[in-house]
Amino acid sequence: MPVIHIHDKQFQPYISQEAIADKIQEIAHALEKDYEGKTPLFIAILNGSFMFASDLFKVLNIPAEICFIKLASYKGTKSSGHIVTSIGLDIDLFGRDVIILEDIIDTGKTMSQFLPQLFHQQPASLKICTLLHKPEATIYPTTIDYRGFIIPDKFVVGYGLDYDGLGRNIKEIYQLTDQG
Numbered sequence: 001m002p003v004i005h006i007h008d009k010q011f012q013p014y015i016s017q018e019a020i021a022d023k024i025q026e027i028a029h030a031l032e033k034d035y036e037g038k039t040p041l042f043i044a045i046l047n048g049s050f051m052f053a054s055d056l057f058k059v060l061n062i063p064a065e066i067c068f069i070k071l072a073s074y075k076g077t078k079s080s081g082h083i084v085t086s087i088g089l090d091i092d093l094f095g096r097d098v099i100i101l102e103d104i105i106d107t108g109k110t111m112s113q114f115l116p117q118l119f120h121q122q123p124a125s126l127k128i129c130t131l132l133h134k135p136e137a138t139i140y141p142t143t144i145d146y147r148g149f150i151i152p153d154k155f156v157v158g159y160g161l162d163y164d165g166l167g168r169n170i171k172e173i174y175q176l177t178d179q180g
Contacts, residue, residue, distance in 0.1 A: 003177065004170070004174055006157060006163045006164075006166045006167050007163060007164055007166065009155075009163060009176060009177075010176075010177045011156075011157055011158075011163075011167075011174035011175060011176055011177060012174060012175055012177050013172060013174055013175075014151075014156060014172070014173050014174055014175035015149060015151075015159075015172060015173040016172055017171045017172050019149075020055075020131070020148075020159060020172070020173065021055070023131070023148040023149060024052070024055050024056050024059060024131075024148070025059055027056065027129060027146050027148060028056060028059045028060045028061070030146055031060060031062070031099070031129070031146065032060065032061055032062050035062050035064075035097060036062065038062070038097050039062075039063040039064060039065065039097075040062075040064050040065075040096075040097040040098065040099050041064070041065045041066070041067065041091065041093070041096045041097065041098050041099070042056075042057075042064060042065065042066040042067075042098075042099050042100075042101050042129075043066075043067055043068075043069055043089065043098060043099070043100050043101065043118075044066060044067070044068045044069075044101040045068075045069060045070070045071050045100065045101065045102050045103070045110070045114075046068050046069065046070040046071075047070065047160070047162070047168065048102075048103030048104065048160045048161050048162070048168070049101045049102055049103040049131075049160060050068075050160055050168075051103075051159050051160035051168070052101060052103055052131045052159070052160060053066060053068075053101045056101065056129075065091075066101075067089065067090070067091050069089050071110050071114055089117075089118075092121070093118060093121035093122070093123040094121055094122050094123070095122070095123070095124050096123050096124055097123065097124050097125045097127075098118065098123040098124075098125065098126045098127070099126075099127045099128075099129050099145075099146075100114075100118075100126070100127070100128045100129065101129050101130075102128065102129070102130040102131070103130070103131055103132065103159075103160050103161055104130060104131065104132040104133070104134065104156070104161060105128070105130045105132070105133050105134070105138075105142060105144060106133075106134040106137035106138070106153070107137050107138060107139045107140060108138050108139060108140035108141060108142040109139065109140050111128065111140070111142045112140035112142065115142075127145040127146065128142065128143065128144050128145050128146070129144075129145060129146035129147075130144055130146070130147055130148065131148040131149065131159075132148060132149050132151050132156065132161075132173075133147050133148075133149070133150050133151070134150075134151055134152070134153050135150060136152060136153040137153040151175075154175050154176055155175070155176040156173050156174065156175050156176070157170065157173070157174050157176075158170035158171070158172050158173045158174045159171065159172065159173050161173070
């Protein structure tokens with residue numbers, strides 16, 4: 001995988017398509033074990049989690065529902081610190097087993113502001129599943145129940161993650177080079 005350029009930044013290969021597929025299969029097996037006999041509701045956070053959600057659902061072998069909500073806090077390569085909700089949640093969560101699907105959890109701010117809204121609806125259970133986690137960037141501690149990769153606090157693109165709108169369609173995950 002060659003170095004790529006998006007806008008004014010340079011990115012190097014970081015996580016291969018094969019490694020992502022293997023990790024998603026591991027997560028699916030864990031979910032199947034934990035939710036056997038149940039029908040969980042997955043809430044996928046747009047825009048970034050759409051590829052992760054799609055690929056996870058393709059290999060998940062339990063009955064499940066999915067809905068999407070848009071929460072955003074990034075502008076460029078930095079979190080803006082403000083959560084913007086563009087598409088609301090229109091499903092009743094009362095008594096449901098709910099799993100939030102995220103592409104990446106870094107500061108934890110998005111989840112710290114979103115989780116109270118969900119707990120207010122009294123789900124039977126509420127778990128978080130993320131493909132990527134940056135523990136070094138955590139400001140708002142969040143319990144992550146299903147985690148794909150732990151990565152350093154460097155900006156990444158690809159596989160649903162973008163840099164100012166571009167890069168989401170890349171099949172692998174690339175990391176910002178030191179040259180930027």
